[in-house]
Amino acid sequence: MSDHGTYIKRPNRPLQIYAVIFLIVLYVPVLFIPLFSFNESIYVRFPLEGFTFRWYRELWTREPVWNALFNSIKVGACVAVISTILGVIAARAITRYRMPGKSALVTFIMMPLVIPGIIFGVALLVLLSRMGIPLTLYTVGLGHLIVCLPFAVATLLPRFEGFDPSMEEASADLGENGWWTFWRVTFPMVFPGVVASLLLTFTISFDEFIMAFFLTGTDPTLPMYIWGQLRFPQEFPSVLALSSLILFVSFILVFFAQWVGRMGLDEQNQEAL
Secondary structure (H helix, E strand, O other): OOOOOOOOOOOOHHHHHHHHHHHHHHHHHHHHHHHHHOEOOOOOOOOOOOEOOHHHHHHOOOHHHHHHHHHHHHHHHHHHHHHHHHHHHHHHHHHHOOOOOHHHHHHHHHHHHOOOHHHHHHHHHHHHHHHOOOOOHHHHHHHHHHHHHHHHHHHHHHHHHOOOHHHHHHHHHOOOOHHHHHHHHHHHHHHHHHHHHHHHHHHHHHHOOHHHHHHOOOOOOHHHHHHHHOOOHHHHHHHHHHHHHHHHHHHHHHHHHHHHHHHHHHHHHHHHO
């Protein structure tokens, strides 16, 4: 405490050291992927045997890579839209209405965040096989939807919690029905959260592997294509190049999604003040 009776906020050194160690352990191994993707040798070892863009150039000539990429984009886009729509409905219901068992409902929606994906993958595979449903991109999308929905709800809940319900009440008093009130009042206010949810869920679906591993049929997604290529040592440099591109794009999308989400919340806080 200072002489004036106010507390001086001191840095928490153990916590800072822990954060630095955590970041090093988490991200330094990932940084070796783009590093070795420029290595001229097909073997991952130090010292590097040269600098080349050869493996990146080869990606443009591989039709299976493009097919897998388009499959991932199609699945990711559909999952992002559906999970965001369901997330909007769930977040609005949770924050606007009193209902019995609301806490249990929220817990049920968030369960995929804590239950291992392999459990859901095996369960869906058994269920679909029992029902005679063939494995296609639709089944992959179903598995990704289970994974992405909690993230959509978690992203949208703060937007609806910070939204002033009196705005909707004023719209209703002026004669607007519930549908037009949502589109003209509610949706513009929560739009940053919707954009953040779309970007985040697309990225999660695009990168998701476990569900795809159990539910993919004859059309692989990009992570499944990469997994298949790991069996061939001569393909490993191209896999590193492809993985580096995915890391870069995923980082940009997640960063932009978080920035959009924070921007919307900051605007709401300023309006509240």
